[in-house]
Amino acid sequence: MxxxxxxxxxxxxxxxxxxxxxxxxxxxxxxxxxxxxxxKTILAVRNTAKGDEAAASITGDxxxxxxxxQDLSSVRAFADGVDNVDVLVNNAGIMAVPYAVTVDGxxxxxxxxxxxxxxxxxxxxxxxxxxxxxxxxxxHLIGWINLKxxxxxxxxxxxxxxxxxxxxxxxxxxxxxxxxxxAAGSRLKAHAAHPGYSATNLQGQSGGKVGxxxxxxxxxxxxxxxxGARQTLYAATQDLPGNSFIGPRFTMWGxxxxxxxxxxxxxxxxxAGELWELSEQLTDTKFGL
Numbered sequence: 001m002x003x004x005x006x007x008x009x010x011x012x013x014x015x016x017x018x019x020x021x022x023x024x025x026x027x028x029x030x031x032x033x034x035x036x037x038x039x040k041t042i043l044a045v046r047n048t049a050k051g052d053e054a055a056a057s058i059t060g061d062x063x064x065x066x067x068x069x070q071d072l073s074s075v076r077a078f079a080d081g082v083d084n085v086d087v088l089v090n091n092a093g094i095m096a097v098p099y100a101v102t103v104d105g106x107x108x109x110x111x112x113x114x115x116x117x118x119x120x121x122x123x124x125x126x127x128x129x130x131x132x133x134x135x136x137x138x139x140h141l142i143g144w145i146n147l148k149x150x151x152x153x154x155x156x157x158x159x160x161x162x163x164x165x166x167x168x169x170x171x172x173x174x175x176x177x178x179x180x181x182x183a184a185g186s187r188l189k190a191h192a193a194h195p196g197y198s199a200t201n202l203q204g205q206s207g208g209k210v211g212x213x214x215x216x217x218x219x220x221x222x223x224x225x226x227x228g229a230r231q232t233l234y235a236a237t238q239d240l241p242g243n244s245f246i247g248p249r250f251t252m253w254g255x256x257x258x259x260x261x262x263x264x265x266x267x268x269x270x271x272a273g274e275l276w277e278l279s280e281q282l283t284d285t286k287f288g289l
Contacts, residue, residue, distance in 0.1 A: 013038030021092025029229035035060030069116025070102035079123035113166035125288030143168030195228030
């Protein structure tokens with residue numbers, strides 16, 4: 001792995017990219033850098049006023065569109081408004097928040113981080129020409145997929161395990177998506193990335209004083225958001241085998257490239273298929289090719 005940075009991005013002139021959650025943090029930097037190298041960049045955001053502020057800070061061809069991943073009707077409306085896209089970056093997410101449910105009754109972390117992006121990807125798949133990149137996390141290592149209670153209705157809610165479950169779901173989704181793409185004879189690629197530990201606005205939203213304090217301390221040791229977004233940008237632009245997982249060489253720091261730090265649970269093909277089938281039922285969406 002080389003010391004790859006955003007300065008090494010290839011030209012994206014004539015290409016269209018969608019970045020979810022692009023109004024701040026890693027998503028904003030991902031959108032900014034892709035626009036800088038010529039991409040038509042769609043900022044898919046829940047709060048369009050914040051999206052407009054973000055767009056004003058970006059040089060290039062940028063458009064803001066409404067997308068609320070916690071509302072499947074919003075996901076469908078967004079997908080209907082897209083004609084074609086080369087790269088979809090499933091970046092938006094929430095982390096270790098207090099228990100809440102989405103419009104469709106999903107636990108908010110699995111609903112936002114996995115099910116919303118699952119539905120969006122399947123709805124857009126016939127319009128995508130290159131790849132899907134989904135931002136996971138090393139916190140997938142604490143995750144466990146409970147197919148019988150994915151939405152925490154039959155057990156006490158625990159914010160961090162719920163987050164870990166959603167990030168593990170991102171990797172299983174990527175694995176099964178690539179399997180299905182290969183089976184369909186598609187040239188599209190599915191990749192995942194993790195930022196290491198980057199200081200962004202995700203931290204400090206747990207609703208608990210102790211947790212927020214610990215994350216605030218952790219941010220003092222963290223890399224910046226530019227470094228975190230570098231992993232996503234690499235996954236979105238480099239020539240990689242399908243189902244690649246991109247991150248820093250030393251988990252939190254180091255050169256960017258394919259990483260072996262994927263848990264045994266994240267490699268479970270049977271579980272990936274079972275989660276896919278459940279996600280289809282919950283979102284009423286199917287593999288789009």
